[in-house]
Amino acid sequence: MRVTVTDIKQEASAPPARSAKRWWTLPVVSLAQLMVVLDATIVNIALPSAQQDLGMADADRHWVITAYALAFGGLLLVGGRVCAALGHRRSFALSLVGFAAASALGGAADSAGMLFAARAAQGVCAALLAPAALSLLILTFTDGRERGKAFGVFAGVGAGGAALGVVAGGLLTEYADWRWCLYINVPMAAIALLGVPLVERDRPSGTLRHLDVPGVLLSVAGLVCLVYGFTQAEPHGWDDAKVLALLIGGVLLLGLFVVVEARTGHPLLPLHILAHRKRGTAFVSVCVMFVAMFGFYLFVSYYTQTILGYSPVKAGMTLLVNAVSTTVGAMLIAGKLHRRVAQSILIAGSLLSSALGMLILTQLEVDSSNVFAAYLTPSMILTGLGLGCLLAAATDMATAELGPAEAGVASASYNTVQQVGAAFGTALLNSIATSVTGSYLKEHGNGRAAVDAGTVHGYTVALWVAFGILLAGALAVALFSRHERHADQVRV
Numbered sequence: 368m369r370v371t372v373t374d375i376k377q378e379a380s381a382p383p384a385r386s387a388k389r390w391w392t393l394p395v396v397s398l399a400q401l402m403v404v405l406d407a408t409i410v411n412i413a414l415p416s417a418q419q420d421l422g423m424a425d426a427d428r429h430w431v432i433t434a435y436a437l438a439f440g441g442l443l444l445v446g447g448r449v450c451a452a453l454g455h456r457r458s459f460a461l462s463l464v465g466f467a468a469a470s471a472l473g474g475a476a477d478s479a480g481m482l483f484a485a486r487a488a489q490g491v492c493a494a495l496l497a498p499a500a501l502s503l504l505i506l507t508f509t510d511g512r513e514r515g516k517a518f519g520v521f522a523g524v525g526a527g528g529a530a531l532g533v534v535a536g537g538l539l540t541e542y543a544d545w546r547w548c549l550y551i552n553v554p555m556a557a558i559a560l561l562g563v564p565l566v567e568r569d570r571p572s573g574t575l576r577h578l579d580v581p582g583v584l585l586s587v588a589g590l591v592c593l594v595y596g597f598t599q600a601e602p603h604g605w606d607d608a609k610v611l612a613l614l615i616g617g618v619l620l621l622g623l624f625v626v627v628e629a630r631t632g633h634p635l636l637p638l639h640i641l642a643h644r645k646r647g648t649a650f651v652s653v654c655v656m657f658v659a660m661f662g663f664y665l666f667v668s669y670y671t672q673t674i675l676g677y678s679p680v681k682a683g684m685t686l687l688v689n690a691v692s693t694t695v696g697a698m699l700i701a702g703k704l705h706r707r708v709a710q711s712i713l714i715a716g717s718l719l720s721s722a723l724g725m726l727i728l729t730q731l732e733v734d735s736s737n738v739f740a741a742y743l744t745p746s747m748i749l750t751g752l753g754l755g756c757l758l759a760a761a762t763d764m765a766t767a768e769l770g771p772a773e774a775g776v777a778s779a780s781y782n783t784v785q786q787v788g789a790a791f792g793t794a795l796l797n798s799i800a801t802s803v804t805g806s807y808l809k810e811h812g813n814g815r816a817a818v819d820a821g822t823v824h825g826y827t828v829a830l831w832v833a834f835g836i837l838l839a840g841a842l843a844v845a846l847f848s849r850h851e852r853h854a855d856q857v858r859v
Contacts (some may be wrong), residue, residue: 396500400501402552427479436598447778447779454571470553491493537684582624592614600794605718645764648848650765688748718753728830766778
């Protein structure tokens with residue numbers, strides 16, 4: 368038998384045998400990602416019903432949300448390392464089981480403490496599930512064109528899930544029971560578990576034998592301090608001694624974490640992952656987007672219900688426009704532009720699109736006519752398209768050029784940036800809105816008309832801040848990409 372050079376080239380370029388089933392990985396991990404993102408927002412609308420049912424004190428009800436955020440955000444880096452040690456598919460399956468069990472426990476809670484504990488357990492499992500899901504995607508789709516499509520779908524599902532969580536929470540609370548906001552995870556996790564055998568098996572690429580214990584303790588303590596500090600800033604104020612201690616302590620602990628990671632032989636987070644130029648751009652842009660968008664979701668939910676008098680379901684359906692637009696931006700627009708437009712340009716354009724959406728809502732007034740068509744709909748579309756396109760591009764950039772051993776920790780870092788940005792944005796923008804509204808009421812009294820006008824004024828000022836943050840982020844990304852292209856030309 369004669370073998371020619373052409374035969375060898377054809378054989379080398381042929382797709383591997385595993386290619387036939389690799390696309391099954393995408394819906395399986397996307398479903399898990401949807402479940403994790405939903406749980407960050409789905410209980411928000413259900414919280415008043417849960418509080419009344421379980422007799423929660425006003426001062427304690429925030430723990431339904433805070434317990435999940437602290438465990439999730441604080442343990443993500445550790446979760447990324449555990450994923451590598453156990454194997455990403457095994458970690459994915461184990462965390463699905465744990466998440467479903469914690470959700471069932473929360474749904475059956477007969478006391479506030481039991482619900483808080485269940486939400487914390489959900490966060491622990493999510494800290495393993497999120498990096499495992501993204502790592503499986505990284506390792507499965509290595510071809511550039513396929514990565515663009517896969518990450519577009521994954522980003523669309525994840526980004527749309529935040530808005531969809533509010534919709535689902537309203538529907539389940541009004542037509543079923545608040546407990547189904549937790550029970551819904553059980554069938555979702557079961558479906559994802561059925562798909563695990565279709566996901567390609569990977570081998571453990573690390574070990575916990577040389578676990579960076581100082582790095583673990585410093586990262587967990589630092590992230591928990593930051594996230595908890597942000598959650599306490601809105602009710603107590605940024606100048607509160609406890610809030611300042613938490614935020615300053617968190618920054619110092621994370622600074623010490625960087626020093627330790629630079630000197631240890633087996634770092635929890637290899638610093639070259641963060642120092643990578645494109646990856647750094649992706650992390651910063653995602654953080655900027657989440658700072659602006661999570662405050663945006665909060666204001667739209669409050670405005671539609673308290674000013675326009677929408678029911679929770681109708682308010683949630685307003686955000687559904689944003690969820691659909693996000694999915695379109697990630698799956699269709701970003702997918703079409705992948706490899707045709709530089710990712711940094713796509714990211715800068717995405718930030719500008721969302722900034723324009725914020726700008727539209729800054730024009731709101733209490734008596735604005737035709738609010739839904741003139742303001743809410745175009746704003747939902749522009750912010751959604753921007754969010755979807757950015758996440759598709761940033762997910763690709765943040766996970767490029769990674770091997771199996773680094774996929775987990777890079778995925779965890781990417782999710783950590785999202786969590787910190789969301790917590791900071793919610794606290795910052797909500798506190799600005801509250802402060803501005805308070806100042807307005809001191810000047811105009813506490814009548815019904817003044818309260819409505821002051822509330823809307825507070826929202827619009829906070830949205831101006833969000834607009835400025837997004838605009839600054841877009842300019843920074845554009846300037847950085849221009850500098851990088853100039854540097855590349857000099858090297859050539």
